[in-house]
Amino acid sequence: MGDKEKKKQVKKDKNPDRKAAYLLIAPSLLLILVIAIYPVIQSFYFSLFDLRLNSPTKSSVHLDYSxxxxxxxxxxxxxxxxxxxxxxxxxxxxxxxxxxxxxxxxxxxxxxxxxxxxxxxxxxxxxxxxxxxxxxxxxxxxxxxxxxxxxxxxxxxxxxxxxxxxxxxxxxxxxxxxxxxxxxxxxxEPNFIGFQHYQNQLTDPRMWSSLWTTVYFTIISVAIEFVLGLAIALLINKAFFGRGLIRATVLIPWAIPTAVSAMMWKFLYDGQNGIVSKFFMELGIIDSMSTLLSTNFGAMSSVILSEVWKTTPYIALLLLAGLQVIPKSLYEAASIDGAGKWKQFIHITMPMLRLSILVAVLFRTLDAFRVFDLIYVLTGGGPANSTETISILAYKVMFAQTNFGAGSALAVIVFICVAIISMIFVKVLGSDLLPENQGK
Structure with a gap:
């Protein structure tokens, strides 16, 4: 039997297994389609119409004259x-x-x-x-x-x-x-307008400003959360008395509902009675207690600080799970070879923790990019739209202005941005998740 015939025979043998695998994952794919894809398709459909809930003639979709x-x-x-x-x-x-x-x-x-x-x-x-x-x-x-x-x-x-x-x-x-x-x-009249909403949004300075605010918030908050989360994960990974209690305590900020923690920080940032604003003023970080929520830089810094406080434990938890699976024998062998703690961290911990880091950063990046409730409760997007993310803008357009078509277009834009971020991270993850000789 020649090589070509052997390859054909191998492919025939694999076909039943492949069909069985497809049948097993079919329910999951269907669930993903219903839960994740259908709302996006529906939003895209609505974005093609001049749909305004406060207008009797435009409160529903009209493809023909009525x-x-x-x-x-x-x-x-x-x-x-x-x-x-x-x-x-x-x-x-x-x-x-x-x-x-x-x-x-x-x-x-x-x-x-x-x-x-x-x-x-x-x-x-x-x-x-x-x-x-x-x-x-x-x-x-x-x-x-x-x-x-x-x-x-x-x-x-x-x-x-x-x-x-x-x-x-x-x-x-x-x-x-x-x-x-x-x-x-x-x-x-028919209210089908095609891609007019997308053209309007992509030429709207406010949309680009909110998108830049979202990117800025995401990069700064995730970077700080990663550094602090890694430090906390390394700390609570050590064996010491009361480690279980410390681990449980660290997770408390993450367990608090976002709306509740945002309201709590709003009181802490209050310009008259806020403890945090009073503390920062005495340290000379701010000029007055009202600076935190009444200035552009102060409001953005306050939002980022609140986000870091709440979600750093989440990254720490994911990184801690990665640290738990690193064999202790690697550190023992490195110590015998004369490697110090820093070299062990650079050459053992970080390479072995790379996938956990990428997964943690991916999840947090997606969550930070779609942030809504924290900013909505804390600043409402102000002052002067300085903390208005694209999700906040979509909410205002869709519900405050009742412009459902334009709001749906913004929701689709958010989905596209999130999809691009996901594809970038999956591309980075894919090179390590797949064995090098898989195709051989």
Whole structure:
């Protein structure tokens, strides 16, 4: 049997195992798809629309023209009745102009009835019984031709009424014009705008400022947390009396809910009664107690200090787990060879701890980049947006401004940034996780 035939036979033998492996991981992949990927896809879909929750015509997704029969039927019958009574009381050019207006309205109404079918009569009967139809029933899709005719008809009606405004024969002119204008709110245009939100955000200085603030916060906080976490992990890895109690105590800041710890630090930073602000002022670090939360640098430093206090134990815990699996025999052999503590740390501890360091830094980088609750409770993104991260900006746009489309675009941008960070770290981790001779 030749080499090629042997390779084919090996591949055939591996196929059943490979299929079985795929079947085993299929539930996990499905769970990841539902929990992680679907919300991102949904946010991306919403970001393609001008979706504003405070606007009746843009509070939902509209791919086609729609008509609100509830609004339409509250104006159209009264407008036609007023035109009938006015036409009977007028003559000459005014009567001819109003007659043309009425004929245009009736032609438009006929097309709307053809598009909406039985729903038209159903909504009309509900209104005649002095009841309110549901929004799902009243909102009906119409063709683009009917929508164009609607807009042209309303425009012609307003133009005709404006020309007849100077005459004294129309006593209820303002009422007729008001009813005609009210019909304009019945048509709901498609709010699909494509990638317009992304173009607006990528050219918005505020978005780039919030992104830079996020990157700055992430780099500084994670760097400090890593140095302190490594020191703590090395300390509590030693054998000494009360080590278990110390380990449990170190984890207390991480166990406290973020919102609670943020509120606690807010009191500590208070410009009048804060203990931390008082301590820093006496040390000469700040000029006054109010500096911490009222200045750009002070607010960012305060946020970073709070984040470091809370999450350093998390890194220490991950690094401690890595230290626990390093064989003690390596240190004993190095000590016999005459290596000091520093050389043992450089040549044994750090290389053996490399994967644990990368995993810890990856998790903390992703968490820091998506930070929201700590800053929202502590500073709210202020002062003057100096601590406004991209997650805070997305929250403000989506919920404070109720601009759901633009907020969804920002959420997608956050996801893309997090995905890029993850791919970089996974690329670094992959070279050590896979054996060098795996492909041989």
């Amino acid at each position: 008509i609100n029969l509830d609004t339409y039927l509250q104006y159209y019958p009264f407008l036609v009745d007023d035109l009938d009574s006015t036409i009977e009381d007028t003559s000459g050019p005014v009567k001819e102009g109003l007659t043309d207006v009425k004929e245009d309205l009736e032609s438009l109404d006929q097309n709307i009835q053809e598009d909406t079918g039985k729903t038209y009569e159903e909504v009309n009967n509900i209104l005649n019984n002095f009841e309110t139809p549901s929004s799902e029933l009243a909102m009906v899709d119409i063709t683009n031709e009917t929508a164009d005719q609607f807009e042209e008809t309303i425009k012609e009606i307003n133009t005709a009424l404006t020309q007849l405004k100077g005459t004294d024969e129309i006593e209820n002119f303002s009422e007729i014009q008001g009813l005609a204008s009210g019909l304009q709110g019945a048509i709901i």
